[in-house]
Amino acid sequence: MCGIVGAVAQNNIVPTLLEGLHRLEYRGYDSAGIALLNGGLNRLRTTGRVAELSKLVNERQFQSKIGIAHTRWATHGAPSERNTHPHFSGGGVSKVAVVHNGIIENHEALHQRLQDAGFEFVSDTDTEVIAHLIMLNLEKAPDLLEAVCRSVAELQGAYAIAVMEETHPDRIIVSRNGAPLLLGLGEDGNYAASDVSALLQVTKRMIYLEEGDVAELRRDGYRIVSCLGAGPCKEVERAVHESKLTNEAVEMGPYAHFMQKEIFEQPGAVANTLEMVLNAHSISPRLFGSEAENIFKQTKSILILACGTSYHAGLVARYWIESVAGLTCNVEIASEYRYRDPVSQSNALVVGISQSGETADTLAALSYAKSLGHRHSLAICNVAESALVRQADLRFLTRAGPEIGVASTKAFTTQLAALMLLTMTLSKLRGKLSDERELEMIAALRHLPVALQHALQVETQVKAWAERFSQKRHALFLGRGMHYPIAMEGALKLKEISYIHAEAYPAGELKHGPLALVDKDMPVVAIAPNDALLEKLKSNLQEVHARGGELYVFADADSRIQESEGLHIIRMAEHAGLLSPILHTVPLQLLAYHVALQKGTDIDKPRNLAKSVTVE
Ligand code: G6P
Secondary structure, three states, X not given: OOEEEEEEEOOOOHHHHHHHHHHHHHXXXXXXXXXXXXXXXXXXXXXXXXXXXXXXXXXXXXXXOEEEEEEEOOOOOOOOHHHOOOEEEEOOOXXXXXXXXXXXXXXXXXXXXXXXXXXXOOOOOOOHHHHHHHHHXXXXXXXXXXXXXXHHOOOOEEEEEEEEEOXXXXXXXXXXXXXXXXXXXXXXXXXXXXXXXXOOOOOOEEEEOOOOEEEEEEOOEEEEEEOOOOOOOEEEOOOOEEOOOXXXXXXXXXXXXXXXXXXXXXXXXXXXXXXXXXXOOOOOHHHHOOOHHHHHHHOOEEEEEEOHHHHHHHHHHHHHHHHHHOOEEEEEEHHHHOOOOOOOOOOEEEEEEEOOOOOHHHHHHHHHHHHOOOOEEEEEEOOOOOHHHHHOOEEEEOOOOOOOOOOOOHHHHHHHHHHHHHHHXXXXXXXXXXXXXXXXHHHHHHHHHHHHHHHHOOHHHHHHHHHHHOOOOEEEEEEOHHHHHHHHHHHHHHHHHHOOEEEEEEHHHHHHOHHHHOOOOOEEEEEEOOOOOHHHHHHHHHHHHOOOOEEEEEEEOOOOOOOEOOEEEEEEOOOOXXXXXXXXXXXXXXHHHHHHHHHOOOOXXXXXXXXXXXXX
């Protein structure tokens, strides 16, 4: 949600800021702005995309050696120019500029106080209070770092901010609390951004700021203070990390969209995620951390907390954990769980699943579970330095690489691979996995990247279906058992990027309501792997067929199901047993992608959405 980038360097930093914003656009893209210090503070802001902002900046030939920039996903205030960041305070002797990611929960109280103190508000955002607060604090503490420290001490909520001020033209102050922010240390200057991808163009040396950190960036140096807890802020050292990511990893290469690239990266992403076990003969709890064995042995049930696509991964895992490990597994939408009064079980392992590791609801749900007495937690996440990974006792990092397309694809299949490893580990520790079965399951995992490669080959057939779907306004997705969550994921993908209304149902539930919707205009997608539920599913499909519904069935090579009038079939190359949900995800991703392509929507940046949701 919202991307921040800041730079102070020897040369013109405007191209760096714009490229950085372009990289961060997945975080929000309803308006963008830039503030530069060149003589005084100047800014350009526009509704719409970073490309619009770049055009404006180039027309005006803006240049500077210091600046901050922002791409927005609106929370407070519509995506209009006056609500676009950077926000200013002052106009008299000095001016403060602020960009912000997150939500200031006490902004109403601060607004009132600052208004009473004579500040005039010109936007509907919560961010503007930060600019005025810093201006107010500058009267008491003329040093900008000190003024920001005093200001953040008064902020409640989650935020990452970057600040410039006219009388300190050589520095940028940044701070984070609950939203990501990192520093990039370059040869010719220093930088800050919401995410590594924005800074790989200038440096690989990164410092991940901790909660409550405030940092001052100058061209030739930086300092960091920690303002956590009571008492004055203290200067702190933070480790410098060499990022292993390459610039290519965040570039589109030969693909038309990041989503397409990420769909096709799945064999490699899953292979990377499974690397530690692919050449092994047995599975070790150490995959989840040094304390894992001890914690897993105390685990009596599993509680999975997640949002969106990650929640669907959790739903698949429930089938695996219950049937293979024999453990009760509850899966909860994080935003619901955090406001319920669930009965806690101290020996339930809480598993947070998140691609970004910064989804506010998932983080809050995990903290809530802890406050209710759950003793142990595990993070399954794609971002090593994320808040979720830091918050949990145990961790498993999926190795999908950066996922830029807003609709999650490779993050999902790598989460499923990780959850299968968790299932096997729990099962083994509970004495439910024989050596022979363990070897068989490792062999199946070893084959998974190749099987995914085969699954991608259905693309041409899916494209043909996509043409028909693009005319439709609604679609139903059906699945049974562990493929029901895959139907949910398929419906979500279609909604997200093609804006076709899609609903998923467990196929057995059809006759209890949704069958009423079925007619020739309602395509019904069914996932029909060759498993124990196939015959049951076929009866459900007959119910659709008999009512004139058009069926689009993803079956396995050997699923006993025949094409007929109104019943179209695409067959997957093989049946993958327990891993079948992973393979059956691929054609559904491709279907959504090609339908969206037909419809000409903005596939990587669907309207109203953002990739990482750092607000409630
Ligand atoms: C957003 C994204 C989804 C994602 C969800 C949860 O809504 O658009 O693709 O599944 O957040 O994100 P997480 O990073 O926690 O997996």
